[in-house]
Amino acid sequence: xxxxxxxxxxxxxxxxxxxxxxxxxxxxxxxxxxxxxxxxxxxxxxxxxxxxxxxxxxxxxxxxxxxxxxxxxxxxxxxxxxxxxxxxxxxxxxxxxxxxxxxxxxxxxxxxxxxxxxxxxxxxxxxxxxxxxxxxxxxxxxxxxxxxxxxxxxxxxxxxxxxxxxxxxxxxxxxxxxxxxxxxxxxxxxxxxxxxxxxxxxxxxxxxxxxxxxxxxxxxxxxxxxxxxxxxxxxxxxxxxxxxxxxxxxxxxxxxxxxxxxxxxxxxxxxxxxx
Numbered sequence: 001x002x003x004x005x006x007x008x009x010x011x012x013x014x015x016x017x018x019x020x021x022x023x024x025x026x027x028x029x030x031x032x033x034x035x036x037x038x039x040x041x042x043x044x045x046x047x048x049x050x051x052x053x054x055x056x057x058x059x060x061x062x063x064x065x066x067x068x069x070x071x072x073x074x075x076x077x078x079x080x081x082x083x084x085x086x087x088x089x090x091x092x093x094x095x096x097x098x099x100x101x102x103x104x105x106x107x108x109x110x111x112x113x114x115x116x117x118x119x120x121x122x123x124x125x126x127x128x129x130x131x132x133x134x135x136x137x138x139x140x141x142x143x144x145x146x147x148x149x150x151x152x153x154x155x156x157x158x159x160x161x162x163x164x165x166x167x168x169x170x171x172x173x174x175x176x177x178x179x180x181x182x183x184x185x186x187x188x189x190x191x192x193x194x195x196x197x198x199x200x201x202x203x204x205x206x207x208x209x210x211x212x213x214x215x216x217x218x219x220x221x222x223x224x225x226x227x228x229x230x231x232x233x234x235x236x237x238x239x240x241x242x243x244x245x246x247x248x249x250x251x252x253x254x255x256x257x258x259x260x261x262x263x264x265x266x267x268x269x270x271x272x273x274x275x
Contacts, residue, residue, distance in 0.1 A: 033063040075140035087134035107138040112210040120214045122248030128214035144178040151185040155194040186217035186225045195226040206238040
């Protein structure tokens with residue numbers, strides 16, 4: 001009886017090295033900090049004599065920190081701030097009428113949870129926008145959805161959305177924001193339609209979301225912007241029901257800084273001549 005032919009076993013499929021597979025899996029699972037740090041942290045853990053639980057805990061902490069940072073970055077980009085400014089860079093000494101303890105308390109963002117409003121009033125250049133941006137940044141750092149627009153730009157977008165039959169969608173988007181910042185209210189008088197559309201935004205957010213408004217006009221002059229005492233009264237009734245008012249009256253902060261910058265070189269030149 002003839003022997004059965006010997007069939008060579010098929011070669012085992014080539015497998016990737018473990019570290020390449022691990023990199024692939026971590027990338028697929030979207031764990032960039034794990035992928036970036038696991039070798040370095042393994043060396044540190046071995047040197048310190050840490051067990052695998054402490055090693056994994058450290059990697060998890062790094063991933064959480066990085067994920068929170070990315071979330072804040074996304075919130076800041078989505079807010080569309082004209083510039084990113086923090087309250088730490090605001091010169092409170094230059095604006096003595098501003099209630100600094102209140103601003104610091106607002107930076108904790110508890111007013112947003114309570115769906116309260118903030119209104120910053122004062123002449124141009126006194127730092128109202130800086131304060132609004134600082135409070136907006138604080139909200140982003142809490143992971144909250146924030147939107148920033150000037151009043152004129154918001155009204156323009158509302159009117160454009162109405163003409164393009166997407167007003168309801170835009171109103172829903174505005175309504176979903178935890179904090180809406182409307183800057184420079186009162187700088188430009190509004191048309192009747194624009195005033196009504198902006199009023200609708202305030203009305204829809206009433207007791208549903210927090211709003212920050214900056215204005216160069218005192219309340220008794222808001223009728224100049226909205227063109228109707230009835231509409232202005234109804235708007236202020238909603239906006240000021242749960243409100244924190246920041247009084248920012250004083251010389252223009254920008255003008256003061258410009259004077260200092262202009263005087264600086266002259267003062268230095270004088271000092272050098274006298275020296």
